[in-house]
Amino acid sequence: MMDPGIVCFQHCGPKVFCFSLPDNCPVCNADLSEANFSLLPFRVPYPFVRASQHPCAVVIKPTAGDFLNDYYNSMDLHIGLTTSSGTIVEFDKHGLRRHRSSHWGQCLLLGQASSPWVEHWDNTLMQSLDYGNLSKAASNRTVFCEKFIVPRTTSAGKYISLYRKLKDNGYYVHRNNNYNL
Numbered sequence: 001m002m003d004p005g006i007v008c009f010q011h012c013g014p015k016v017f018c019f020s021l022p023d024n025c026p027v028c029n030a031d032l033s034e035a036n037f038s039l040l041p042f043r044v045p046y047p048f049v050r051a052s053q054h055p056c057a058v059v060i061k062p063t064a065g066d067f068l069n070d071y072y073n074s075m076d077l078h079i080g081l082t083t084s085s086g087t088i089v090e091f092d093k094h095g096l097r098r099h100r101s102s103h104w105g106q107c108l109l110l111g112q113a114s115s116p117w118v119e120h121w122d123n124t125l126m127q128s129l130d131y132g133n134l135s136k137a138a139s140n141r142t143v144f145c146e147k148f149i150v151p152r153t154t155s156a157g158k159y160i161s162l163y164r165k166l167k168d169n170g171y172y173v174h175r176n177n178n179y180n181l
C-alpha cells in the first residue's frame with residue numbers, strides 16, 4: 001500500500017481534504033482554476049514507511065492487515081526490527097525469523113539507531129537469533145509457547161487466583177493438594 005496522496009486546501013472557509021484537487025470548490029462551487037486560496041493546496045504528510053528502507057530501526061504494524069484499511073484502536077500491534085541491510089527480524093506466528101517480505105510495507109517508525117551503532121546492532125541481532133535454547137524454541141511458535149510461555153502463565157495464573165481469594169476473604173485455607181508454590 002503506497003501513499004494515497006491526500007491533499008488539503010482552504011478556499012472560502014473550511015479545510016477541504018481530497019485525493020486530487022477538484023475543478024470546483026466543494027463548499028462554494030467556485031471555479032478553483034482562478035481561485036484565491038486562503039490556504040494553498042499541500043500534500044498531507046504520509047506517516048507510514050517501508051521497513052526495508054529504514055536500516056537499524058524499530059517498527060510496528062497491525063498484527064493483521066494494514067494501518068490504513070484494517071486498523072482500529074483496540075487491535076494488536078506487531079513489532080519488528082531491521083538490520084543494517086533492511087532485513088526484517090520479527091517474532092510472529094511462524095516463530096523468530098529474518099526475511100525481506102513485503103508485509104512491512106506500511107509501518108510506523110519508532111526509532112532508528114545512529115551510524116556508530118550499526119555494527120553492534122547487527123551483531124546483537126545475529127547473536128540473539130542463536131541464543132541457546134531460547135532461540136531454538138523461538139524458531140517455532142508452538143514449541144516456544146509450550147516451553148517458555150505456558151509454564152510461566154500457568155504458574156502466574158495459580159498465583160493470581162490465590163491473590164484474588166485472599167483479596168476477597170482476607171485469607172485462604174488450603175484443604176486439598178492442588179496448589180504448590
Ligand SMILES: [Zn+2]
Pocket residue numbers: 011012013025026027028029030
Ligand atoms: Zn470555496
